Structures are given as C-alpha cells and as structure tokens.
Amino acid sequence: MRYLHYFQDSLQIHNFIFVKLLNRYRCFFNDVVQDFAELTREMNNNGITPYYGKLALQIASPSGSQLPFLLNVIGFDSGSDHMIFSNGNVKIPIVFFNCWPDDFYHSSMDTPDKSDPTQLKRVAFIAAASAIVATSAKPKDALIFAALSAGKGRRRIAVKYEYSINLMQTAKAADLYTAYKKAAITIEQSYKYEIVNLKTILKIAEDDKNAISSIKTESANFNTEMNASLKSLSEMYKFLCRQHNVKPVKLVLTPEEEKMSKLIPIKKAKGMVAQMAVKMNSGLPESHDVNKHSHAAWELANFIDGKKTMLEIAHAVIAECGGPMPEKSAEFFYGLEKNGVIELKKK
Numbered sequence: 313m314r315y316l317h318y319f320q321d322s323l324q325i326h327n328f329i330f331v332k333l334l335n336r337y338r339c340f341f342n343d344v345v346q347d348f349a350e351l352t353r354e355m356n357n358n359g360i361t362p363y364y365g366k367l368a369l370q371i372a373s374p375s376g377s378q379l380p381f382l383l384n385v386i387g388f389d390s391g392s393d394h395m396i397f398s399n400g401n402v403k404i405p406i407v408f409f410n411c412w413p414d415d416f417y418h419s420s421m422d423t424p425d426k427s428d429p430t431q432l433k434r435v436a437f438i439a440a441a442s443a444i445v446a447t448s449a450k451p452k453d454a455l456i457f458a459a460l461s462a463g464k465g466r467r468r469i470a471v472k473y474e475y476s477i478n479l480m481q482t483a484k485a486a487d488l489y490t491a492y493k494k495a496a497i498t499i500e501q502s503y504k505y506e507i508v509n510l511k512t513i514l515k516i517a518e519d520d521k522n523a524i525s526s527i528k529t530e531s532a533n534f535n536t537e538m539n540a541s542l543k544s545l546s547e548m549y550k551f552l553c554r555q556h557n558v559k560p561v562k563l564v565l566t567p568e569e570e571k572m573s574k575l576i577p578i579k580k581a582k583g584m585v586a587q588m589a590v591k592m593n594s595g596l597p598e599s600h601d602v603n604k605h606s607h608a609a610w611e612l613a614n615f616i617d618g619k620k621t622m623l624e625i626a627h628a629v630i631a632e633c634g635g636p637m638p639e640k641s642a643e644f645f646y647g648l649e650k651n652g653v654i655e656l657k658k659k
Contacts, residue, residue, distance in 0.1 A: 338509035356381035376430030400614030401587040454516045454523035462530045465506035472502040485556035492549040501631030503538035572622035594647030601636040608633040
C-alpha cells in the first residue's frame with residue numbers, strides 16, 4: 313500500500329517523507345493514507361499555507377525539530393519486513409513506515425534518540441487518522457472514498473500518460489513501434505488498475521444504492537477516458553512515424569503473445585505456506601531482459617494466481633516495471649515450468 317519514508321542523518325533532521333506504493337493489490341485505503349500524508353504536508357509547510365512565514369496547524373514536538381514537512385509519492389519498492397505481507401501468496405494490504413537513508417540502520421547506534429520526535433508525531437498522526445477513518449467508515453462514506461480514489465487515480469494515470477508520451481518521443485525510428493506498444497499497454501493497465509481500486513470500496517458500500525451507483529459511474533468514466541487516451545497515443549504514434557518517415561503499424565499480438573493469451577500459469581505447491589517455501593527461480597541469467605527491470609521477476613511470480621494468463625501478467629508487469637516485453641516474460645514462465653514449480657494450463 314503506502315511506504316512512508318522519513319529521512320534523517322547524524323547532523324540534521326531533513327523531515328522528508330516518501331510515500332511508496334508497496335502493494336500491487338489495490339485498495340482504497342492507499343488513497344486514504346496518501347490524503348492524510350498530503351494534509352500533513354499542507355499543515356506543516358510554510359510555502360503552501362496562507363500565512364507566510366508561519367506553519368498552519370503545525371504538528372510538532374517541543375523536543376523535536378520545527379522544520380516543514382516534505383512529501384513525495386513514488387512507486388512500488390521492496391526490501392524489508394513488509395515483503396511478507398505484500399507477497400503474492402499472502403496478499404495482505406499493508407502500510408509501512410520506514411526511515412531512509414539512515415546512518416545508523418542495523419548498527420549498535422540505532423537507538424530511539426536518533427529519531428526526530430516531530431517526525432514521529434507527524435507519522436503517528438497519518439497512521440492514526442487513516443486507521444480511524446477507514447475502520448469507522450459507513451456505507452454512505454463510500455461516496456466520499458469513490459471521489460477520493462477516482463481523483464488520485466487520475467493523478468496516477470496522468471503520470472503514466474506523460475511517461476508513455478516521453479517513451480515514444482525519445483524512441484529511435486527502429487524502436488518506435490515497440491515504444492508505442494509498451495505505452496499502450498501501460499495506459500490500458502493503469503486504467504484497469506484504478507477500476508480494480510474503485511471496486512474495493514464496495515466492501516464499505518454494502519447495499520447502499522447511491523454508493524454502488526457512484527462506484528459504477530466512476531468505473532465507466534475510467535473506461536471512456538481509457539479509450540480516449542489510447543486514441544491520443546495512436547495519433548501521437550502516427551505523428552512520430554511521419555517525423556521518422558516510417559510507416560505506422562497497427563497494434564497486433566505476435567504469435568508468441570497469442571500463445572501466452574491461452575496459457576494460465578498455476579503453482580504446483582498447494583496452500584499459502586507451501587507456496588511461500590518454493591523458490592520461484594526461472595534459471596534465467598542476470599543478463600536476461602527480465603532481470604534488467606527492477607522487481608520484474610518478483611512481480612511475474614507474484615501475479616500468478618491460477619486465473620490470469622501469461623499475457624495478462626506480462627502486461628501488468630510492463631505497466632508497473634517498464635518491461636520486459638511479453639516474449640521475454642514468456643521465457644521466465646517457461647523457466648519456472650522447466651524447474652517444476654508451475655504448470656501451464658490452456659485457458
């Protein structure tokens with residue numbers, strides 16, 4: 313879900329938090345946490361308050377720093393205790409607060425006095441406020457959450473759209489089609505991702521007709537916007553083709569992708585504990601394209617749920633990790649099959 317990073321060193325407390333998306337299993341709670349994190353920034357930052365030179369509604373400890381609160385939202389990351397919950401076999405939504413970089417990390421000097429009381433107070437506010445709002449939510453509150461998630465979802469999609477346009481604009485003529493294909497996959501998956509996120513609010517909506525209608529409306533709006541965005545990408549691709557003096561090619565599945573769309577990877581180990589004990593080693597060399605994209609191998613394995621096809625998983629990983637292309641992801645699955653940890657069943 314969200315990874316709240318606050319920075320400190322031995323000389324000065326920087327009061328900088330990174331909000332990281334840790335869980336690819338979407339949940340509206342992500343947006344609740346992010347909203348309170350952004351609210352905390354607004355209450356503790358000179359530059360964006362109406363009172364220049366003063367901190368509005370400041371959250372600070374008398375014994376801590378009195379610095380502004382800086383915030384950035386970044387993507388999925390790995391590498392700590394949260395990975396157990398974020399594992400594809402467990403799928404438990406989590407929020408993880410962590411300090412990084414930390415000069416005293418895993419050392420004998422990693423003691424409470426190295427923490428900034430103000431920073432801890434602010435993070436505690438974000439955590440407590442988010443938990444109270446989410447756990448006390450009633451069906452009527454689903455309307456508010458739907459608007460919140462749809463709004464933040466559009467911000468996430470806007471970032472992906474900008475990335476996709478830049479991907480095509482910086483591609484050489486020989487790589488333009490591949491860049492366009494990757495861009496289109498990224499945008500389509502981003503919209504689908506947000507629709508799944510909206511549907512998690514149905515747990516709160518229960519049988520509230522207005523709330524359910526709002527969620528369905530926002531989901532339909534995302535579908536409409538997705539088609540418009542894909543059309544816009546297509547026009548940009550054609551424009552760039554004219555610039556490079558190359559003929560535009562229609563997006564189609566390759567023979568390998570057609571094959572991938574008909575195969576569902578299934579883990580041979582049964583049960584959560586047994587599956588977690590299996591090393592999902594494909595045997596691919598470090599130089600393979602799968603291993604050149606951060607977290608791609610981890611995510612290709614994580615998305616195996618006995619329902620998604622190889623192609624659906626490969627597309628999800630492209631959107632999250634920037635690659636590899638589906639044919640390369642297929643080699644990862646074939647490696648797992650060869651090593652006996654999965655089987656590939658026809659759809």
